[in-house]
């Protein structure tokens with residue numbers, strides 16, 4: 221089941237394939253989700269989701285509260301389990317009982333609505349912990365890398381600060397840098413600006429735009445329609461556990477086909 | 490006996506004789522030493538027991554959880570006095586094949602008892618750390634154990650310092666029950682002194698003051714430690 225947008229992406233990226241196994245002539249999706257069903261008890265939260273994310277693509281997921289956006293995102297890095305269907309991340313089938321959860325997760329950076337920085341560590345320590353413990357980098361190398369990332373998110377002067385001394389926008393930028401420090405193959409964002417004061421939204425979105433421009437593969441759940449339009453390669457509209465509509469931002473925002481999409485967009489735009 | 494004479498006699502009770510304590514000073518000094526040794530080692534071992542029991546109680550597997558729950562409930566649900574007697578006169582002699590020294594029995598009893606309470610402190614401390622911290626750590630690829638060690642426990646520890654300090658003070662006072670098995674601690678010194686002199690006021694007032702001084706010192710050490718470990722909370726919250 222490949223949708224047209226995905227086919228287009230495949231064509232676009234045919235010659236940029238950097239597969240390590242070398243067996244692929246065409247770019248394969250980095251993440252594929254195949255008719256995934258997820259239940260909380262008897263409540264079906266995901267009702268057969270199909271979805272592909274291609275390398276360097278920015279996929280934006282929009283939809284009303286409770287539609288299952290976070291749950292879908294959390295299934296991708298095994299923070300939630302699913303009951304039916306299959307998710308394949310970087311060639312690994314997540315339903316495989318022998319799956320090494322940590323190996324999947326280290327390839328997917330995740331940014332949370334509530335930042336979730338480690339409050340007992342300085343900004344720099346937040347950034348170097350996982351590269352040292354998981355990637356087995358040397359401390360010097362990790363620090364060098366972390367400083368470059370802090371520079372990139374505009375927080376070089378904050379490396380010694382504790383998270384509680386930073387504004388929300390600064391904390392979220394640190395959280396993005398922390399995820400990037402693992403050199404993930406893709407980044408997952410779950411409403412990264414929803415907990416921010418309005419004046420801080422832009423600084424975080426700007427960092428995300430830079431990332432997109434550099435070719436980072438991104439899955440972004442957001443209510444920032446401006447960002448979706450400007451940065452998204454593809455937009456997915458979810459409602460009640462289903463993908464109702466998807467396409468380019470121009471199509472979804474310009475001429476939505478589904479009534480539910482129209483109703484949602486008329487409320488948020 | 491006239492009313493006045495009766496009052497006189499009553500007041501003569503308060504005619505404290507400091508020289509009694511002086512005569513038995515070695516007993517009390519040894520008592521201070523053992524009271525501190527017994528409670529510190531008890532809580533020290535209790536910390537390890539409590540960490541394991543607390544984590545076991547949070548485990549998913551019933552086979553790990555159940556023994557932890559049984560241990561915790563038994564030692565919190567029965568009197569320490571009974572636990573001391575059982576250990577010293579029944580359990581340890583059976584296991585060792587001889588009478589254990591009161592000091593050893595005492596440390597084991599205090600360790601097992603405080604371990605049960607400390608496990609609840611650990612569990613509450615761990616659970617008080619927001620779930621988001623664990624998820625953030627796991628999303629970076631850290632294993633559950635690493636996330637516990639580097640993210641959850643250091644934060645939980647800070648929150649556990651006040652209740653742990655409180656537990657140390659409780660154990661210090663409860664160690665007086667070990668006089669029942671003649672462990673050479675403070676209450677035992679008072680008991681022996683009273684037996685030899687038939688004077689209850691001096692020895693028991695003396696150890697009351699000593700206990701009070703030690704617990705006040707401990708309380709101030711704990712609150713100093715707590716302030717020292719308070720990270721980055723000064724500028725914003």
Ligand SMILES: Nc1ncnc2c1ncn2[C@@H]1O[C@H](COP(=O)(O)OP(=O)(O)OP(=O)(O)O)[C@@H](O)[C@H]1O
Nearest residue numbers: 260263265283284285286287288289290291292411
């Ligand atoms: N741990 C959970 N246990 C039970 N139900 C849950 C749990 N997490 C989410 N749900 C339910 O699953 C549904 C989808 O939740 P989800 O958080 O994925 O929605 P969302 O699209 O991210 O919404 P929002 O925009 O509010 O973040 C909701 O009905 C929610 O109540």
Ligand SMILES: [Mg+2]
Nearest residue numbers: 289290291411
């Ligand atoms: Mg959500």
